[in-house]
Amino acid sequence: MHAEFVRGDGYCAPMATIRALVRRPGPRLAEGLITHIERVPVDVGLAAGQWQEYVDALTAAGWECVEVPPIDDCSDGVFVEDTMVVFGDLAVIARAGADERRPEAAEAERAVAAQGYRIEHISEPGTLDGGDVLKIGSTVYAGLGGRTNQAGIDQLRTFLEPLGAQVVAVPVSKVLHLKSAVTALPDGTVIGYEPLVDDPAAFPKYLAVPEEAGAHVVLLGENRLLMAASAPRSADLFTELGYQVHVVDISEFEKLEGCVTCLSVRLRG
Numbered sequence: 001m002h003a004e005f006v007r008g009d010g011y012c013a014p015m016a017t018i019r020a021l022v023r024r025p026g027p028r029l030a031e032g033l034i035t036h037i038e039r040v041p042v043d044v045g046l047a048a049g050q051w052q053e054y055v056d057a058l059t060a061a062g063w064e065c066v067e068v069p070p071i072d073d074c075s076d077g078v079f080v081e082d083t084m085v086v087f088g089d090l091a092v093i094a095r096a097g098a099d100e101r102r103p104e105a106a107e108a109e110r111a112v113a114a115q116g117y118r119i120e121h122i123s124e125p126g127t128l129d130g131g132d133v134l135k136i137g138s139t140v141y142a143g144l145g146g147r148t149n150q151a152g153i154d155q156l157r158t159f160l161e162p163l164g165a166q167v168v169a170v171p172v173s174k175v176l177h178l179k180s181a182v183t184a185l186p187d188g189t190v191i192g193y194e195p196l197v198d199d200p201a202a203f204p205k206y207l208a209v210p211e212e213a214g215a216h217v218v219l220l221g222e223n224r225l226l227m228a229a230s231a232p233r234s235a236d237l238f239t240e241l242g243y244q245v246h247v248v249d250i251s252e253f254e255k256l257e258g259c260v261t262c263l264s265v266r267l268r269g
């Protein structure tokens with residue numbers, strides 16, 4: 001699980017390997033679910049290229065991308081983030097709020113178990129999507145909304161609190177998932193596009209961003225952020241704050257209410 005970092009003086013220090021699970025989009029991608037936006041045609045060929053660029057960006061930032069086998073019958077399979085919540089050495093396998101997405105979890109579970117994680121499951125009557133869970137240090141915000149219910153959050157709490165997490169439920173009514181509304185910068189500041197955030201006061205440190213997709217960042221490590229090309233003004237804002245911003249075009253996934261976080265599960269070593 002470890003690589004070596006060789007210093008100038010020849011000393012080899014162990015360096016934690018950072019891995020991300022990803023899942024290739026399938027041929028039925030264009031039929032993916034939409035809830036809060038209008039359907040527009042998705043270019044499946046373009047999406048395949050954008051997915052590869054997303055994987056390449058993670059790889060260039062030092063992440064080893066591990067592919068979960070594709071699931072061609074599930075149009076939303078590429079949004080692999082929704083299949084689980086990883087905290088410490090535990091992967092909690094989600095039970096999707098949308099019935100048609102339930103088959104996605106089985107192979108994702110095998111993939112994360114193969115990385116050495118312990119496994120727990122959200123079970124009936126609970127539903128929970130990984131996209132509804134935002135971790136900031138030991139605080140785990142869980143969005144109560146269209147896909148994740150109270151039973152799902154209660155089960156998540158039972159699994160994570162013994163590991164030192166505090167699970168905080170927050171309302172999500174204007175968007176698909178909590179992470180459609182907010183994510184967080186490396187210093188723990190929650191970023192959100194105000195018209196889509198139910199309760200900004202739920203977060204101790206909060207910064208409003210000027211675009212919807214500006215609320216979505218993947219933390220690449222140190223001061224580096226990955227975000228979508230569709231939020232240039234937010235990218236400028238983060239650059240002014242001292243972050244190094246890496247941009248990818250994920251237009252075809254945004255047409256299906258996807259964002260940069262949804263396309264991977266980050267396993268932080």
Ligand SMILES: CN(C)C(=N)NCCC[C@H](N)C(=O)O
Pocket residue numbers: 032033034035076079081082098101130131132176177178179180256257258259261262
């Ligand atoms: C943070 N987000 C938004 C996610 N983790 N997942 C997006 C899933 C989109 C899919 N069409 C669906 O409706 O399920």
